[in-house]
Amino acid sequence: MPIATPDAKTDLKALTRELRVDIIRMLETAGSGHPGGSLSVIDMLAVLYFKALSHRPSEPAWPDRDRVVLSKGHACPALYAVMAKAGYFPKSELATLRKLGSPLQGHPDRLRLPGIEVSTGSLGQGLSIALGMALAAKLDGKPYRSWCFMGDGEVQEGQVWEALMAAPKFKLDNLVAVVDYNGGQIDGQVKEVMDLEPLADKVRAFNWHTLVIDGHDLSAIEAAYAEAAKTKGRPTAIIARTVKGKGVSFMEGDIGWHGKGPSKDEADRAVKEILNG
Amino acid sequence: MGKATRQSFGEALAAIGEKNPALVVLDADLGKSTSTGAFMKKFPGRHLEFGIAEQNMIGAAAGLALCGKVPVAASFSAFLIGRLETIRVAVAYNKTNVKLAGTHAGIGIGEDGTSQMGLEDVAAMRALPNMTVLQPADDAETRQMTDWMVAHEGPVFIRLTRQNVDDVHDAAYRFELGKADTVYEPAGAKKGVKLQAAVFASGGTVGPAVAAAKDLFKRGFRVRVVNAGSLVPFDRDAVARAAADCQRIVTVEDHNVNGGLGSAVCEALAVQGLACPVSRLGLTTFGESATGPELYDKYGLSAPHIVEACLKNPG
Numbered sequence: 001m002p003i004a005t006p007d008a009k010t011d012l013k014a015l016t017r018e019l020r021v022d023i024i025r026m027l028e029t030a031g032s033g034h035p036g037g038s039l040s041v042i043d044m045l046a047v048l049y050f051k052a053l054s055h056r057p058s059e060p061a062w063p064d065r066d067r068v069v070l071s072k073g074h075a076c077p078a079l080y081a082v083m084a085k086a087g088y089f090p091k092s093e094l095a096t097l098r099k100l101g102s103p104l105q106g107h108p109d110r111l112r113l114p115g116i117e118v119s120t121g122s123l124g125q126g127l128s129i130a131l132g133m134a135l136a137a138k139l140d141g142k143p144y145r146s147w148c149f150m151g152d153g154e155v156q157e158g159q160v161w162e163a164l165m166a167a168p169k170f171k172l173d174n175l176v177a178v179v180d181y182n183g184g185q186i187d188g189q190v191k192e193v194m195d196l197e198p199l200a201d202k203v204r205a206f207n208w209h210t211l212v213i214d215g216h217d218l219s220a221i222e223a224a225y226a227e228a229a230k231t232k233g234r235p236t237a238i239i240a241r242t243v244k245g246k247g248v249s250f251m252e253g254d255i256g257w258h259g260k261g262p263s264k265d266e267a268d269r270a271v272k273e274i275l276n277g
Numbered sequence: 278m279g280k281a282t283r284q285s286f287g288e289a290l291a292a293i294g295e296k297n298p299a300l301v302v303l304d305a306d307l308g309k310s311t312s313t314g315a316f317m318k319k320f321p322g323r324h325l326e327f328g329i330a331e332q333n334m335i336g337a338a339a340g341l342a343l344c345g346k347v348p349v350a351a352s353f354s355a356f357l358i359g360r361l362e363t364i365r366v367a368v369a370y371n372k373t374n375v376k377l378a379g380t381h382a383g384i385g386i387g388e389d390g391t392s393q394m395g396l397e398d399v400a401a402m403r404a405l406p407n408m409t410v411l412q413p414a415d416d417a418e419t420r421q422m423t424d425w426m427v428a429h430e431g432p433v434f435i436r437l438t439r440q441n442v443d444d445v446h447d448a449a450y451r452f453e454l455g456k457a458d459t460v461y462e463p464a465g466a467k468k469g470v471k472l473q474a475a476v477f478a479s480g481g482t483v484g485p486a487v488a489a490a491k492d493l494f495k496r497g498f499r500v501r502v503v504n505a506g507s508l509v510p511f512d513r514d515a516v517a518r519a520a521a522d523c524q525r526i527v528t529v530e531d532h533n534v535n536g537g538l539g540s541a542v543c544e545a546l547a548v549q550g551l552a553c554p555v556s557r558l559g560l561t562t563f564g565e566s567a568t569g570p571e572l573y574d575k576y577g578l579s580a581p582h583i584v585e586a587c588l589k590n591p592g
Contacts, residue, residue: 067344110371118343122366128333129367132340132348135325139301139346146340159363162333170325 012218015085016046020247020274022081022094028267030098033106036257038078040182040242041149043216048147049082052225057087060115066144067117067133071126072151072180073107074259079116080104088115124157126150127177131167134175134235145174145229153185156194161206167235168207175235176228177208180215182244184255200239208237215240247274279444282480283380283437285416287312289423290349294320300427303338303350305331310439311351311380332360335375339367342374347427354379354395354436361401368432369405376426377434382412383531384560384576385481386439387569394564395436400536402434403509409454410509412436414483415444418506421452429454436480436508438531440569443484445504457512461490463499473498474587475519475526479505479538482529482558482578489583500587505538516545520553527556527586529578534559556586 019042027033048068049055056062070079077097084091089103096102103113107121118129130148137144154160167175179199187193196202204210209231213220221240228236244258245251248270262270294300294316301323302316308326317324327334331352338348350357357364357379368375382395402410411426411433413419419437426433445460460483466472473493478486483504490500501523503515519526526546528539539557546553558577565572573579 063345069340118339119366119371122362125332125336125363125367128336128363129340129343131333132337132342133344134340135337136341136344136346139323140344159332159336162327162330163336166327166330166333166337 012046012050015050016043017274017277019046019081019085021271022084023077024262024267024270024274026077026080026094026097027261028264029095031261032098033077033261034074034259035251035262036184036244037072037075037151037180037182039246039248039251040215040244041072041075041180042078042081043218044149044178044180044221044240045078045082047218047221047225049086051222054144057115060088064142064144067130067146069118069120069126069130069146069148070108071120071148072123072154073120076108079108083115123151123154124159127160127163131163131172131175134172135170137174138170138172145176148177150177150179152179152181152183152190152196153193155179155196155199164203164206164208171233172235173232176238177235178238178240180242181239182242184244184253184258186255186258188255203237203239208235210237210239212239212241215242216246247277249273278441280416281438281441282413282415282419283312283439285419286378286423286435286437287315289420291315291319293424293427294323297347297427299345299347301325301341301346301348303327303334303348305329305334305352307352311378313351331356332363335360335363336367338375339371339373347374347376349376349378351378351380353381353393354398355381355393358395358398358401365405369407372407372431374430375432378437379434380437381439382436382480384564384572385531385569387572388566390566391563396533396560396564397536398436399508399532399538403536407432408509409433411506412480412508413506414480414504415442415446417444417446417448417450418452422506425452425454438481440481442481443487445483445487452506455507455510455512457503457505457507457515459501460504461487461502463490463494463501466499472523473500475501475503475523476583476587477503477505477526477528477538477542479508479530481531485573485578485580486529486583489580489587492580493584493587498587508538508541511541511545513545513549516542517549517551520546520551525554525556525590527558527583529558529583531578532559534561554590556591558582558586
């Protein structure tokens with residue numbers, strides 16, 4: 001299988017447009033799924049896989065690969081789009097999302113899809129698992145890094161704070177936690193359901209190197225990943241301000257688009273807008 | 278009286294640590310109680326302390342396992358299953374090579390009382406696909422199960438006692454996954470005459486079951502005692518043999534009767550279409566504070582209760 005990893009000159013912006021279209025079409029075909037959180041995290045996953053990650057799509061079990069934990073497992077359409085583009089599996093498989101027998105489960109399943117590091121979907125668990133992976137790298141003196149992508153609502157889970165407490169204790173400077181802070185969750189706005197603020201201060205107080213960025217600014221994302229790689233002695237948290245449904249005006253900021261697939265007409269409108277955007 | 282199985286487990290881990298560099302041990306501030314101290318002392322770099330935060334410990338164990346380590350995460354079994362959903366996803370569903378060591382099984386722990394007693398842990402673990410569930414009866418079996426568990430690729434839950442237990446196995450005993458073993462077979466059984474009963478026990482109740490069978494033998498009643506150390510997978514053949522050879526089956530477990538050994542035996546009978554009266558000794562309530570032996574008496578797990586159950590059909 002050819003590896004489609006773009007080089008440094010790749011037009012990332014064009015790439016993210018293509019990935020957004022893939023997400024929309026995938027969810028349209030599936031008839032269900034989570035567009036809002038997929039579109040808010042896609043820019044960060046795209047920059048990761050095409051600019052920062054140490055990986056070999058043709059050899060998903062390469063022992064020294066970086067580990068990626070999509071703790072906000074419901075955003076897996078974004079991960080699947082990125083993985084297909086990177087060459088983990090043929091793009092045609094995206095159309096099987098959520099269908100009987102598909103490796104592309106409604107939430108990621110590591111035993112069905114090579115390249116998925118861990119099956120997720122129960123919010124709040126991913127950071128602990130990513131922490132364990134980073135700890136294994138340290139114990140073995142290996143160079144790989146561990147990346148965890150969380151939703152903002154997920155940070156309400158107690159287990160996240162257990163992991164936030166533990167990672168600095170183990171001096172896991174090979175661990176990066178990214179919070180996709182799109183401000184929305186199923187029951188409403190995060191700030192109303194259970195406010196996280198002041199989130200950066202809290203995470204900083206837990207002894208993480210903490211960055212706050214615009215999670216749709218591709219160069220800011222790239223710079224944050226580079227800074228995380230340079231940070232020694234403690235883990236890095238990247239709190240990324242994002243827009244739920246980013247790139248599709250009628251989905252942006254609308255909680256209604258947290259967990260439903262677009263109709264044919266809605267998908268066509270969304271794709272047109274993405275390609276013109 | 279022999280050692281507590283948690284003690285044998287801790288010693289076994291320290292010994293395995295010499296041979297297996299991938300073994301790491303995780304604790305949640307109960308290392309002194311789970312008996313991982315010997316490993317901690319010998320391999321401080323491979324002992325990972327997570328503080329009072331079991332969910333994170335279990336999740337981290339899954340991450341370590343996914344990167345080639347063999348993590349043993351230890352706590353009281355009551356506290357481990359308090360994080361059942363983490364175990365369900367990070368360990369069972371992901372089929373990670375995590376070993377969960379749940380100590381302080383049952384009312385046998387005594388004075389600390391109900392909140393510290395694992396009384397529903399076997400039921401919870403039996404419901405999880407991919408999970409192997411073990412409960413050793415004594416020192417010899419604990420050492421062998423610990424060896425097996427670390428060598429085995431896949432999730433395992435091992436249930437251990439706080440209290441000392443009788444040694445019921447001799448040096449020749451070899452643990453085999455999915456097999457129950459007869460720890461007491463009465464002499465002089467006559468062909469065509471059924472034994473009085475078969476007692477299925479596991480962990481801390483095996484000693485009392487053997488004591489009961491020996492007492493009954495003196496009184497002219499022949500009773501077999503079967504040690505069900507492998508709770509998942511479970512030895513249905515041993516149950517079928519008991520139904521064929523004995524007038525009744527008695528199960529005795531330091532656990533709720535729903536979902537544990539008693540359930541496993543009844544299920545084994547039902548799915549094989551076998552009929553045999555079963556008395557299930559175990560808890561149907563929470564426990565309380567007292568000495569372990571006092572509680573075994575009060576909650577019907579001690580030898581006199583087992584004797585009584587062997588002499589009559591349930592109901």
